[in-house]
Amino acid sequence: MDTTRFIIHLIISSHERMKKNFQQLIKFRRHPYFFLLLCSTLLSSPAFAEQASEQKRAAKELRCLALNIYFEARGEKAEGQFAVALVTMNRTKSRHYPSSVCGVVWQKRQFSWTHDGKSDHPTNVRAWKLAKKIAQVTYLGYNRLSAHARKALDLTKGALHFYAPSLASPYWAKVHSVTRVIGGHVFLTGRS
Numbered sequence: 001m002d003t004t005r006f007i008i009h010l011i012i013s014s015h016e017r018m019k020k021n022f023q024q025l026i027k028f029r030r031h032p033y034f035f036l037l038l039c040s041t042l043l044s045s046p047a048f049a050e051q052a053s054e055q056k057r058a059a060k061e062l063r064c065l066a067l068n069i070y071f072e073a074r075g076e077k078a079e080g081q082f083a084v085a086l087v088t089m090n091r092t093k094s095r096h097y098p099s100s101v102c103g104v105v106w107q108k109r110q111f112s113w114t115h116d117g118k119s120d121h122p123t124n125v126r127a128w129k130l131a132k133k134i135a136q137v138t139y140l141g142y143n144r145l146s147a148h149a150r151k152a153l154d155l156t157k158g159a160l161h162f163y164a165p166s167l168a169s170p171y172w173a174k175v176h177s178v179t180r181v182i183g184g185h186v187f188l189t190g191r192s
Contacts, residue, residue, distance in 0.1 A: 061100060061101040066135035067131075069085050069088075069131040071113035071122075073185065074127040074130075079182060083159075087159050088101060088104055091160055157189075159180070159187035160189065164186075
């Protein structure tokens, strides 16, 4: 859909007042302030506001996912970082966890970096760029796939937990089944 059609679609898809505004705008298209009138009409459109709100929410979700990848797995190869991202996304689909990425990431005492007292600001520029790329691919791809397709493509085999044996031996790992070992992390099933 080209820009002109998109703008027209936004305006027409709104309620009746917006349709009247669009018809009035067409009459004034040669007016020197036409562009300003068009922009003000668009910005007052509920559809435009809804889209802007959704983009803002998605950007926040992507940042939370990238932070989790960065702080939990920045030392891993891309496959290991992707696996950590999948666990985060798998939790959003589980009834036992929050339904948003940020809700999952910031859920109390779920990921060690969120409560370790250290800065939550990425300092390794290269690792942060990779974490953001992996987050974007995972978030956009995961949410577009059906549940069946997600299950088939999930290299963690539905894992909801992971840990690094070189750093910790958590008590809760004993009650979950190991699905995979990827890099320095063990991935486990759990409540779903």
